[in-house]
Amino acid sequence: MKIFRYIIISIGLFLVLFTWFFPQFFRCFFVEYDGFKEIRPHIFVESKTTKKQQDSLLRFVLQAEKRLVDFWGRKDGEAKILFCNTPQTYQKYAKTTEGAGFSIGTPLGSWIILNKDGLNTDVIAHEMCHDELMTRLGWWKTKQEIPTWFDEGLALMLDYRFVSSQDSIQRYIDYRTELSYLSPVPIPLNKLNTQKDFFGQGELYTKIAYFTSAVEVSRKISMKGKKEIFRIMNKTEKDGKFEF
Incomplete structure (x- = not known):
């Protein structure tokens, strides 16, 4: 029983510390329960997003992925993309109202947060590059070095x-x-x-x-x-x- 209790305490402590250092992790991880839907593997849009916006997003993502491959040789990063259709939603996930895009990297996953201004190839390719660098070097080495x-x-x-x-x-x-x-x-x-x-x-x-x-x-x-x-x-x- 003591071992079981120690395990529970250790897991609880880990979750508290993880939430402290990565406060957006759980919100991003459970994005499907917060009014988002997946329109392609790793691509999520807010429920208010129009079909035209969804089509544009998919087109720009493909263009950004091609640009990434042209530069890096291949794409290793698998950051999930969250498109926020309102400034309020973007602020909730990115914790800022500034910028057209924002990257969140953690040891357990990565996310690219986009607002309406981020609906273009340049912003998406920019954020994908951040994720690619972190994926290839690893989260710890990227943050430390x-x-x-x-x-x-x-x-x-x-x-x-x-x-x-x-x-x-x-x-x-x-x-x-x-x-x-x-x-x-x-x-x-x-x-x-x-x-x-x-x-x-x-x-x-x-x-x-x-x-x-x-x-x-x-x-x-x-x-x-x-x-x-x-x-x-x-x-x-x-x-x-x-x-x-």
């Missing part, structure tokens, strides 16, 4: 909202030009390592942070190709330490 600037800069390589050129050198030049419009000096990368650093300084600072990150990642790709990104990731996975 991968700086936010690298994660966000990499996601912008699949996001064509700001720079659309597919040529790696031109993409780097265009991002550098966009950054120069916002700030004559990029933000030092060591000040963009955490999400709090990256997103906690105001809207303009965050935008500069995005372009600073995109410049660094696109510069590396323009010089050595995408294989350099995979080399960095493989070394991080093997040695447990990120080096850019």
Whole structure:
């Protein structure tokens, strides 16, 4: 009986701690009981979503998946996509009203939360890239070793909202030009390592942070190709330490 009691206490403690660190996990995990329906494996929409919106979402997801495969070589990530049809629902799941999309990664599953503004290929591909990185490296190593600037800069390589050129050198030049419009000096990368650093300084600072990150990642790709990104990731996975 004591062993059984210890097991129950351990499970209870685990659930409390898990909920503390990942407060959205249980809401996302049981999304089908909160007014969502599954329209394709891993794709859920709020019940108020129209047929036209559903068709658009499926089309954009397919386009984003193709973009992901073109960059990564294959798709390993299996994040569930939740499309929220109202700002209130989006805030309930993403815990914010900002942005068109939001990724939630936990050791037991990942989710991509979209609002109406996220109904496009760029936002979905951006969030899928976050999930792909975490899937390949693992949740713990991604959270402990991968700086936010690298994660966000990499996601912008699949996001064509700001720079659309597919040529790696031109993409780097265009991002550098966009950054120069916002700030004559990029933000030092060591000040963009955490999400709090990256997103906690105001809207303009965050935008500069995005372009600073995109410049660094696109510069590396323009010089050595995408294989350099995979080399960095493989070394991080093997040695447990990120080096850019």
